[in-house]
Amino acid sequence: MGTVDYAVEMRDITKRFPGVIANDRVNLAVRKGSIHALLGENGAGKSTLMNVLTGLLRPDSGEIRVRGAKAALRSPAVAIALGIGMVHQHFRLVQTFTVAENITLGMPRPRFRLDMAPIEQEVARFSAEYSLAVNPRAKIWQLSVGEQQRVEIIKMLYRGVDVLIMDEPTAVLTPQEVRELFETLRRMTADGKTIIFITHKLDEVMEISDRVTVLRAGRNVFSCDTRDTNPRELASKMVGREIGRAPQRPSVAIGGPVLELHELAALGDRGITVLNGIDLDVRAGEIHGIAGVAGNGQRELAEVITGLRRAASGRVCICGKDMTNSAPRSIIEAGVSHIPEDRLGMGLAPNLDITLNAIMKRYRSGEMSRGPVMDEARARGWTGDLVERFSVKTPNLRTAVRLLSGGNSQRLLLARETSCVHKLAVAVHPTRGLDIGATEAVRSILLKERESGVGTLLISEDLEELIALCDRISVIYEGRIMGTVGRDQLDLEEIGMMMAGMATAAKGDERSEASV
């Protein structure tokens, strides 16, 4: 294929970080006007490779050619000047600025006096051309996640980018928004632009891409035209082995409610209502899933239940007892464990060692102390036992938690949260960012919890995960429960509609007892 027109070629890119090789002689060749999927698990080196391509990181060795010419991508600005831009998974937007201000940020002209009107007009033009509807004068924090993504795309188009890298763009979108995004991407390639699409979702690769490259552990493992491959093959290339089947889900007797929410409302960090009239219950021995696109009140819901955020109105009942706005400590003592979304930011103290993290919810109990004095030997003994039972891989118990891998720190967190006496578990994105092995471990712990009669509220964006684990799934949208469906009447299309805020037949209170 000597005559193929490549937009970007990366040859033998190697990038080391202290202790790891993130990219080991990686090659990537992207044809002009195509959509090229970059597939790999978390930690496979996709982001590093793309950060090299966008000038954020400099490779230790290797060569990059842009439209056939060798390029030294010293900074993101240089990359953009060469027409390479990236839409990151975590948007790079200034929340307090308007859409137009974000888009003009970093541009050389006008040099001093800034008149926003012409910029706003130009933004509107781009937004119409690619049907990326967004108000140029809106402040970013007022926009939905989908709209923010559009701002990111316009930002790149505005800079004349013709190689656009999209980092896991669908993770934060509803199925309907995903369809719109794919529409936009196709329109862009029809215009001659090139897209690099980073993902770990196989169906998306099959649907949108022309060609696919698979990375595993920092190396190329596979590359071919999408039409010549299939999801099975891609999966085994990505993981390096055949993937196991979904975990077994034995039937469990469903007990009484361990959590009941009545007309619950709460304010978000910005003082705006983010939860509104939530009615929900979780019964002993069931996993009740909360589906929804990120930022629709999931985090706040978990926080209100665990006492970390005040309820503005409504009631939270735990095991039949009204615990609305109780202190976090009383809620812990009432038997609620919490696997928070932000593991290292909230669930653990990364600089402290494993023991000090493991006893975080237990140090008050008599077993770890004599009066006000801690019993260090017993704390270490107990932690050693815990680490062994949950197979947390660590050099020793004095290792700082920040040195553990993502999977191991999550194991430690789960070990701590499930080892205390509890009746309700609130788990928020418990497998996000974990590799397949760790994900399976976490899921099987959650299922074990269910078998032991704990009621679990599982908040996740991963529909596959919810379907594999849950007895019931409720969908949250803009702080409201759009509906609840039982395991036996799952309908992906319907859940998708509810995630996009379209009400369907099922309403919050209509419950279906479910068991498998």
Next chain:
Amino acid sequence: MADSMFVSILSAAVSSGTPVLYAALGELVCERSGVLNLGVEGMMLVGAVSGFLTAVRTGSLAAGVLAAIIAGGCMGLIHAFMTITLRVNQVVSGLALTLFGTGLSGYLGKSVIGVPLSATFHQVPIPGLSSIPVIGTVLFKHDLLVYLTYIVVPFLWFYLYRTRPGLHLRSVGESPETADALGVNVFSIRYASAVAGGMLAGLGGAYLSLAYAPSWLENMTAGRGWIAVALVIFAVWDPFRAMLGAYLFGGIDALGFRMQVMGSGVSSFFLKMMPYVFTIVVLIIVTATAARRSSRAPEALGTPYERE
């Protein structure tokens, strides 16, 4: 009579508020870029002493002001190097700057304590404007350094909200990752802002030692640098509100001084406490109500920036 006293207190409020205003504007610029500098007190003192020393040695006020600006800028540069290049905790570095600046100014100024200044800043009533009743006396019968703030404040506002460098400055304080990804030079903007902040603080110090109370005394700023830091919070990082806050502080200060002179019966020491107590109370009220306001502290304030 009561009326003219009221006017003279207001006029005194403007001149008493001016050094704090300069320092607050400097801190505002610095914080807008994401760098918290708690060394304002030290920078003011070093500005005051270098301004005074230079003015005494050269006999030139202009040279004094220039020296104060340069000295303040150097102090700001130290903070910039510590926090931006070495990524030292901004709070500790700022405290160190205050302690260092206090010591350094005392050390440098030992020889000129009690030395009079041959030339000081004089009132230059602005023709026409100064004859407007009340406002004329309050605002337009001052020295040149006061008038300079009338230009600096609107210019700063215009710069921050209506120019590209201002947009970039604010973006660096809100989200340095975003700015960096778009080719905005986070490091140089933060350096420049920290140095500019030091220059303004130095100028504020010079106003004290060359115009407001032309002399040098150890610790002559008496906490004004800290009040300036509090004012920035009060002002929600807006130059015009900083001006308002500075004059409010100046008003309390002037009122206390006036009551002291008139012999109000209240001990002068209690009157001297007033500006500090007032600042604390205002800070508490502003913080308690700030959560409801849409504009808050720059998002990245106090966090060093480091590329991944």
Next chain:
Amino acid sequence: MNALKLVFEKREAVSPAYKFISPLLAIVMSLVLGAIFLLASGFSPLKVYYYMWWGAFSDWYGISETLVTSIPIMLCALGVALAAKMLLWNVGAEGQFHMGACAAAWVALSMPGAPAWQVLPLMVLAGMAAGALWALLPAVPRAYLGVNEIITTLLLNYVAIYWVEYLVHGPWRDPVSLNFPLSAPFSDAARLPFLFGTRIHWGLVFALAAAALIWFVLGRTKWGYEVTVIGENPRAARYAGMNIERNIVLSMCIAGALAGLGGMAEISAIAGRMTRQLSPGYGYSAIIVAWLGKLNPWAVALVSVLFGGLLVGGYSAQVIGVTAASVNMLQGLMLFCVLATEALGRYRVRIVREVARAGKEVGVDG
């Protein structure tokens, strides 16, 4: 293009040896920088440093004076360090020190005839209570409203100092003091006893006991565990059910009480009456000491003695005309050097020859 370039590479962990030598390196660096200032103003740095060393450590008298001076610094710094463990900046030790001294003086002046066993314990209690209350004022708004405690604690120093001025110029002025701003002298019963026939007084025992107690509480108790977790990750602490607000108030009050105790000891043992010049900035030195001692109580105690020596040495250097302010400047320099050496420990600095090939260096600048 062949240019030499300074490159900062991030280290994975600070080497243990460096952790040990970095404070020494910082002291050497600040002495060198201080020497430059001294040279610039016409002093011989070696002579000045020799005088300082000679005054502070050369004989038993110097050493005892160094220890005497270190007592208030130690008490204030232990408080600052405890609060800093919880990410609180108590810049108000100076004010808390003065309020503690005031309360102790009030007890002493209102019980002129009482025996020592009555008046001294009451002075200790009053001093600690006043310091704690003065710290409570900024602690409560900090805990419950998030009001910046750095600014409030600092501004309260000025209020406390004007309060002392008011007392010694007004209601407490001794009629026989010839208009000097001084209170009447305390009775002998209200004087904290000296030890070993020197001016070293019981305050040293208080300070060392406080260091031991803080060391034990932080490392071995449930409350110490809470302080550690809150200091490392307040969100995790709240998530684990710890009461952060109460702990903020508590640790600030303890910090204030320690500074107040320092004020009591100083006024009772050394001054013997209320005066304006109780402290040459002990509360501010305490901040540097706490940081230099890495918030470890024993290290803080040790560094306090060094700083006591620095102050005493500063006094003896005044003999050859070096001003007291130069000691303050040296303290500030020292803090900068500590910060810089700490930061440098996190990086490996290399000089590389930059070749045209991009990607050889890991730059920190943009």
